[in-house]
Amino acid sequence: MGRVSVRLEDLPLRDDLRGLTPYGAPQAPLPIALNVNENTHPVPQEVADDIMDSIALALREVNRYPDRDFVALREGFADYLGHGLTAENIWAANGSNEVLQHVLQAFAGPGRKTFGFAPTYSMYPLLSQAVGATWLAGRREVDYSISATDAAVQVREAQPDVVFLCSPNNPTGTPVSLDVIEAVYEASTGIVVVDEAYHEFAPQGERSALTLLPGRERLIVSRTMSKAFAFAGARVGYLAADPAVVDALRLVRLPYHLSALTQAAASAALRHAPTMLQMVDEIVAQRDRISATIEALGYRPYESWSNFVLFGDVADPAALWQSLYDRGVLIRDVGIPHHLRVSAGTEEETTAFLDALASIGSAS
Known part of the structure:
Protein backbone atom coordinates (compact mmCIF):
# COMPACT_ATOMS: atom_id res chain seq x y z
CA MET A 1 0.00 0.00 0.00
CA GLN A 45 18.13 22.50 32.24
CA GLU A 46 16.09 24.40 34.84
CA VAL A 47 13.70 25.55 32.12
CA ALA A 48 13.52 22.09 30.56
CA ASP A 49 12.64 20.61 33.95
CA ASP A 50 9.76 23.06 34.43
CA ILE A 51 8.51 22.40 30.90
CA MET A 52 8.56 18.65 31.52
CA ASP A 53 6.67 19.08 34.80
CA SER A 54 4.06 21.24 33.06
CA ILE A 55 3.62 18.71 30.27
CA ALA A 56 3.28 15.92 32.83
CA LEU A 57 0.45 17.83 34.52
CA ALA A 58 -1.25 18.45 31.18
CA LEU A 59 -1.04 14.74 30.34
CA ARG A 60 -3.35 13.96 33.26
CA GLU A 61 -6.20 15.58 31.34
CA VAL A 62 -5.07 14.84 27.80
CA ASN A 63 -8.24 12.78 27.32
CA ARG A 64 -10.11 16.10 27.27
CA TYR A 65 -9.94 18.76 24.59
CA PRO A 66 -7.58 21.65 25.38
CA ASP A 67 -8.69 25.19 26.12
CA ARG A 68 -9.91 26.22 22.68
CA ASP A 69 -9.03 29.87 23.27
CA PHE A 70 -5.76 29.12 25.18
CA VAL A 71 -6.42 32.06 27.50
CA ALA A 72 -3.56 31.36 29.93
CA LEU A 73 -1.02 31.21 27.11
CA ARG A 74 -2.35 34.42 25.57
CA GLU A 75 -2.04 36.12 28.93
CA GLY A 76 1.56 34.91 29.11
CA PHE A 77 2.38 36.36 25.71
CA ALA A 78 0.71 39.66 26.62
CA ASP A 79 2.79 39.89 29.80
CA TYR A 80 5.97 39.11 27.88
CA LEU A 81 5.32 41.71 25.16
CA GLY A 82 4.10 44.46 27.49
CA HIS A 83 3.00 47.73 25.84
CA GLY A 84 -0.35 47.52 27.62
CA LEU A 85 -1.41 44.44 25.65
CA THR A 86 -3.93 41.98 27.07
CA ALA A 87 -4.99 38.47 26.13
CA GLU A 88 -7.64 39.99 23.82
CA ASN A 89 -4.83 41.38 21.64
CA ILE A 90 -3.03 38.06 21.26
CA TRP A 91 -3.35 35.12 18.89
CA ALA A 92 -1.15 32.03 18.64
CA ALA A 93 -0.77 28.91 16.54
CA ASN A 94 1.58 26.07 15.66
CA GLY A 95 4.48 28.21 14.52
CA SER A 96 4.39 31.69 13.05
CA ASN A 97 3.73 30.19 9.61
CA GLU A 98 0.34 28.96 10.82
CA VAL A 99 -0.30 32.36 12.40
CA LEU A 100 0.36 34.00 9.02
CA GLN A 101 -1.76 31.37 7.30
CA HIS A 102 -4.67 32.30 9.56
CA VAL A 103 -4.17 35.96 8.63
CA LEU A 104 -4.26 35.13 4.92
CA GLN A 105 -7.26 32.84 5.29
CA ALA A 106 -9.15 35.68 6.93
CA PHE A 107 -7.98 38.63 4.85
CA ALA A 108 -6.65 37.26 1.53
CA GLY A 109 -7.85 34.48 -0.77
CA PRO A 110 -8.98 34.17 -4.40
CA GLY A 111 -9.21 37.52 -6.15
CA ARG A 112 -7.10 39.25 -3.49
CA LYS A 113 -3.46 40.35 -3.52
CA THR A 114 -0.57 40.08 -1.09
CA PHE A 115 2.64 42.09 -1.24
CA GLY A 116 6.17 42.11 0.14
CA PHE A 117 9.53 43.66 -0.68
CA ALA A 118 11.76 41.05 -2.34
CA PRO A 119 13.94 39.33 -1.44
CA THR A 120 12.05 38.41 1.69
CA TYR A 121 10.78 35.37 3.58
CA SER A 122 10.07 32.69 1.00
CA MET A 123 6.95 31.44 2.78
CA TYR A 124 4.98 34.64 2.08
CA PRO A 125 4.34 33.82 -1.59
CA LEU A 126 3.83 30.13 -0.81
CA LEU A 127 1.26 30.83 1.90
CA SER A 128 -0.42 33.35 -0.39
CA GLN A 129 -0.68 30.84 -3.21
CA ALA A 130 -2.01 28.19 -0.83
CA VAL A 131 -5.06 30.37 -0.08
CA GLY A 132 -5.49 31.34 -3.73
CA ALA A 133 -4.21 34.91 -3.42
CA THR A 134 -1.89 36.62 -5.90
CA TRP A 135 1.58 37.48 -4.61
CA LEU A 136 3.17 40.74 -5.75
CA ALA A 137 6.89 41.32 -5.18
CA GLY A 138 8.08 44.85 -4.54
CA ARG A 139 11.66 46.05 -4.81
CA ARG A 140 14.41 47.03 -2.36
CA GLU A 141 17.50 49.18 -2.68
CA VAL A 142 20.80 47.52 -3.64
CA ASP A 143 21.69 47.17 0.04
CA TYR A 144 18.24 45.58 0.65
CA SER A 145 16.96 48.56 2.64
CA ILE A 146 13.58 50.24 2.07
CA SER A 147 12.80 53.95 2.26
CA ALA A 148 9.50 55.22 3.60
CA THR A 149 8.76 57.25 0.48
CA ASP A 150 9.48 54.47 -2.01
CA ALA A 151 7.69 51.87 0.10
CA ALA A 152 4.55 54.00 0.24
CA VAL A 153 4.62 54.58 -3.53
CA GLN A 154 4.93 50.86 -4.25
CA VAL A 155 2.15 49.88 -1.87
CA ARG A 156 -0.14 52.61 -3.14
CA GLU A 157 0.38 51.41 -6.71
CA ALA A 158 -0.15 47.74 -5.87
CA GLN A 159 -3.13 48.22 -3.51
CA PRO A 160 -2.68 44.81 -1.87
CA ASP A 161 -5.08 43.33 0.61
CA VAL A 162 -2.22 42.15 2.85
CA VAL A 163 1.30 43.63 3.10
CA PHE A 164 4.19 41.72 4.70
CA LEU A 165 7.05 43.67 6.27
CA CYS A 166 9.69 41.31 7.61
CA SER A 167 11.62 43.24 10.28
CA PRO A 168 14.44 42.40 10.45
CA ASN A 169 14.17 40.90 7.02
CA ASN A 170 14.80 37.27 6.21
CA PRO A 171 17.05 36.36 4.36
CA THR A 172 18.97 39.65 4.45
CA GLY A 173 18.84 40.61 8.15
CA THR A 174 17.94 44.18 7.17
CA PRO A 175 16.03 46.26 9.74
CA VAL A 176 12.82 48.05 8.78
CA SER A 177 12.43 51.44 10.46
CA LEU A 178 9.21 52.47 12.12
CA ASP A 179 8.75 55.35 9.67
CA VAL A 180 8.62 52.80 6.84
CA ILE A 181 5.93 50.84 8.69
CA GLU A 182 3.93 54.00 9.31
CA ALA A 183 4.24 55.06 5.67
CA VAL A 184 3.16 51.64 4.40
CA TYR A 185 0.20 51.58 6.77
CA GLU A 186 -0.98 55.01 5.60
CA ALA A 187 -0.56 54.00 1.95
CA SER A 188 -2.50 50.77 2.40
CA THR A 189 -6.18 50.07 2.84
CA GLY A 190 -5.57 46.45 3.82
CA ILE A 191 -3.86 44.49 6.56
CA VAL A 192 -0.20 45.28 7.29
CA VAL A 193 1.76 42.46 8.93
CA VAL A 194 5.09 43.29 10.57
CA ASP A 195 6.89 39.99 11.01
CA GLU A 196 9.21 40.41 14.00
CA ALA A 197 10.42 36.81 14.20
CA TYR A 198 13.96 38.03 14.90
CA HIS A 199 13.20 41.16 16.94
CA GLU A 200 14.97 39.94 20.08
CA PHE A 201 18.27 40.02 18.17
CA ALA A 202 17.94 43.73 17.28
CA PRO A 203 20.09 46.28 19.17
CA GLN A 204 18.85 46.78 22.70
CA GLY A 205 16.48 49.70 23.04
CA GLU A 206 15.26 49.57 19.45
CA ARG A 207 11.51 50.14 19.36
CA SER A 208 9.23 47.36 18.21
CA ALA A 209 6.33 47.85 15.83
CA LEU A 210 4.22 46.97 18.88
CA THR A 211 4.51 50.66 19.79
CA LEU A 212 2.55 51.50 16.63
CA LEU A 213 -0.48 49.31 17.39
CA PRO A 214 -2.68 51.87 19.22
CA GLY A 215 -5.10 53.46 16.75
CA ARG A 216 -4.04 51.19 13.88
CA GLU A 217 -6.67 48.47 13.71
CA ARG A 218 -5.25 47.00 10.48
CA LEU A 219 -1.73 46.51 11.87
CA ILE A 220 -0.49 43.10 13.01
CA VAL A 221 2.84 42.32 14.70
CA SER A 222 3.82 38.66 14.56
CA ARG A 223 6.48 36.89 16.63
CA THR A 224 7.79 33.36 17.15
CA MET A 225 9.26 31.29 19.98
CA SER A 226 11.49 29.41 17.51
CA LYS A 227 14.42 31.82 17.51
CA ALA A 228 15.24 33.68 20.73
CA PHE A 229 13.42 31.08 22.86
CA ALA A 230 15.16 28.07 21.25
CA PHE A 231 11.73 26.51 20.74
CA ALA A 232 11.78 25.64 17.04
CA GLY A 233 10.77 22.04 17.66
CA ALA A 234 7.78 23.05 19.78
CA ARG A 235 6.20 25.05 16.92
CA VAL A 236 4.71 28.11 18.63
CA GLY A 237 4.10 31.45 16.95
CA TYR A 238 1.92 34.36 17.99
CA LEU A 239 0.80 37.87 17.08
CA ALA A 240 -0.50 41.05 18.63
CA ALA A 241 -3.25 43.10 17.04
CA ASP A 242 -6.55 44.84 17.64
CA PRO A 243 -9.04 42.48 19.33
CA ALA A 244 -11.24 42.65 16.22
CA VAL A 245 -8.42 41.09 14.20
CA VAL A 246 -8.15 38.29 16.73
CA ASP A 247 -11.90 37.71 16.39
CA ALA A 248 -11.45 37.45 12.62
CA LEU A 249 -8.79 34.76 13.04
CA ARG A 250 -11.15 32.69 15.15
CA LEU A 251 -13.31 32.32 12.05
CA VAL A 252 -10.66 30.37 10.15
CA ARG A 253 -8.73 28.40 12.78
CA LEU A 254 -9.33 24.70 13.19
CA PRO A 255 -11.06 23.66 16.42
CA TYR A 256 -8.64 23.14 19.31
CA HIS A 257 -5.69 23.87 17.04
CA LEU A 258 -3.20 24.31 19.90
CA SER A 259 -2.78 21.09 21.86
CA ALA A 260 -2.81 21.05 25.64
CA LEU A 261 0.82 19.89 25.60
CA THR A 262 1.88 22.78 23.37
CA GLN A 263 0.07 25.26 25.59
CA ALA A 264 1.70 23.83 28.71
CA ALA A 265 5.20 23.83 27.21
CA ALA A 266 4.95 27.37 25.85
CA SER A 267 3.50 28.77 29.07
CA ALA A 268 6.33 27.20 31.06
CA ALA A 269 8.97 28.62 28.70
CA LEU A 270 7.46 32.08 29.00
CA ARG A 271 7.71 31.90 32.79
CA HIS A 272 11.47 31.67 32.28
CA ALA A 273 11.77 34.40 29.65
CA PRO A 274 14.77 36.17 31.28
CA THR A 275 16.72 32.89 31.44
CA MET A 276 15.80 31.92 27.89
Missing part, protein backbone atom coordinates in the same frame (compact mmCIF):
# COMPACT_ATOMS: atom_id res chain seq x y z
CA GLY A 2 2.99 2.29 0.56
CA ARG A 3 4.05 2.08 -3.10
CA VAL A 4 3.30 5.11 -5.30
CA SER A 5 0.94 3.96 -8.04
CA VAL A 6 0.44 7.28 -9.84
CA ARG A 7 2.46 10.40 -10.44
CA LEU A 8 1.60 13.66 -8.72
CA GLU A 9 0.74 15.25 -12.06
CA ASP A 10 -1.83 12.46 -12.69
CA LEU A 11 -3.90 13.51 -9.67
CA PRO A 12 -6.72 16.09 -9.92
CA LEU A 13 -4.54 18.72 -8.26
CA ARG A 14 -5.49 22.40 -8.29
CA ASP A 15 -4.13 23.98 -11.46
CA ASP A 16 -2.25 26.68 -9.54
CA LEU A 17 -0.37 24.01 -7.56
CA ARG A 18 0.88 22.05 -10.55
CA GLY A 19 4.63 22.15 -11.01
CA LEU A 20 5.32 23.38 -7.49
CA THR A 21 7.64 21.70 -5.00
CA PRO A 22 7.17 21.65 -1.21
CA TYR A 23 9.00 24.21 0.91
CA GLY A 24 12.06 22.90 2.64
CA ALA A 25 15.67 23.70 3.43
CA PRO A 26 18.32 21.04 2.72
CA GLN A 27 18.77 18.68 5.64
CA ALA A 28 21.86 16.60 6.23
CA PRO A 29 23.38 14.85 9.28
CA LEU A 30 26.39 17.15 9.44
CA PRO A 31 28.20 18.10 12.67
CA ILE A 32 27.62 21.83 12.12
CA ALA A 33 24.14 22.82 10.85
CA LEU A 34 23.81 26.59 10.43
CA ASN A 35 21.34 26.75 7.57
CA VAL A 36 17.83 27.37 8.96
CA ASN A 37 18.34 30.15 11.54
CA GLU A 38 17.69 27.92 14.50
CA ASN A 39 18.84 28.83 17.97
CA THR A 40 21.46 26.11 18.34
CA HIS A 41 21.76 26.58 22.10
CA PRO A 42 19.92 23.90 24.10
CA VAL A 43 17.12 24.89 26.46
CA PRO A 44 18.63 25.46 29.93
CA LEU A 277 16.79 35.31 26.53
CA GLN A 278 20.26 35.16 28.10
CA MET A 279 21.25 33.21 24.98
CA VAL A 280 20.54 36.20 22.77
CA ASP A 281 23.63 38.20 23.76
CA GLU A 282 25.89 35.23 22.99
CA ILE A 283 24.22 34.69 19.61
CA VAL A 284 24.55 38.37 18.72
CA ALA A 285 28.24 38.24 19.66
CA GLN A 286 28.78 35.27 17.35
CA ARG A 287 26.78 36.97 14.58
CA ASP A 288 29.00 40.03 14.78
CA ARG A 289 32.09 37.82 14.91
CA ILE A 290 30.96 36.14 11.70
CA SER A 291 30.44 39.48 9.99
CA ALA A 292 33.88 40.77 10.97
CA THR A 293 35.70 37.60 9.98
CA ILE A 294 34.06 37.01 6.62
CA GLU A 295 34.66 40.65 5.73
CA ALA A 296 38.35 40.12 6.51
CA LEU A 297 38.23 37.15 4.14
CA GLY A 298 37.03 39.40 1.34
CA TYR A 299 33.29 38.72 1.39
CA ARG A 300 30.59 41.35 1.88
CA PRO A 301 28.48 40.89 5.01
CA TYR A 302 25.23 42.85 5.20
CA GLU A 303 24.03 44.63 8.30
CA SER A 304 22.01 42.15 10.33
CA TRP A 305 19.62 42.60 13.23
CA SER A 306 18.86 38.88 13.24
CA ASN A 307 20.62 35.66 14.24
CA PHE A 308 22.18 35.14 10.80
CA VAL A 309 24.44 36.86 8.30
CA LEU A 310 23.90 37.21 4.57
CA PHE A 311 27.16 37.68 2.73
CA GLY A 312 27.88 38.53 -0.88
CA ASP A 313 30.79 38.72 -3.32
CA VAL A 314 30.74 34.93 -3.52
CA ALA A 315 32.12 34.03 -6.94
CA ASP A 316 30.53 30.57 -7.03
CA PRO A 317 27.94 30.02 -4.26
CA ALA A 318 27.31 26.40 -5.22
CA ALA A 319 31.00 25.55 -5.09
CA LEU A 320 31.56 27.33 -1.77
CA TRP A 321 28.45 25.72 -0.28
CA GLN A 322 29.72 22.29 -1.36
CA SER A 323 33.22 22.95 -0.04
CA LEU A 324 31.77 23.82 3.37
CA TYR A 325 29.48 20.79 3.20
CA ASP A 326 32.48 18.57 2.53
CA ARG A 327 34.05 20.01 5.70
CA GLY A 328 30.97 19.13 7.78
CA VAL A 329 29.36 22.59 7.78
CA LEU A 330 25.86 23.21 6.40
CA ILE A 331 24.82 26.77 5.47
CA ARG A 332 22.12 28.10 3.12
CA ASP A 333 21.99 29.15 -0.51
CA VAL A 334 18.92 31.39 -0.49
CA GLY A 335 18.85 31.90 -4.24
CA ILE A 336 20.35 35.40 -4.36
CA PRO A 337 23.12 35.37 -6.98
CA HIS A 338 26.63 35.46 -5.49
CA HIS A 339 25.31 35.31 -1.91
CA LEU A 340 25.08 32.76 0.90
CA ARG A 341 23.57 32.89 4.39
CA VAL A 342 24.84 31.43 7.65
CA SER A 343 23.18 31.25 11.05
CA ALA A 344 25.06 32.29 14.18
CA GLY A 345 25.58 29.22 16.32
CA THR A 346 27.38 28.56 19.55
CA GLU A 347 30.96 29.77 19.89
CA GLU A 348 32.21 26.29 18.95
CA GLU A 349 29.92 26.02 15.92
CA THR A 350 30.82 29.50 14.75
CA THR A 351 34.52 28.72 15.09
CA ALA A 352 34.04 25.54 13.05
CA PHE A 353 32.32 27.50 10.27
CA LEU A 354 34.90 30.28 10.21
CA ASP A 355 37.81 27.83 10.27
CA ALA A 356 36.26 25.87 7.40
CA LEU A 357 35.67 29.04 5.41
CA ALA A 358 39.23 30.25 6.00
CA SER A 359 40.62 26.88 4.92
CA ILE A 360 38.88 27.26 1.56
CA GLY A 361 40.53 30.62 0.98
CA SER A 362 39.52 34.25 0.69
CA ALA A 363 36.92 35.59 -1.72
CA SER A 364 39.67 37.16 -3.83
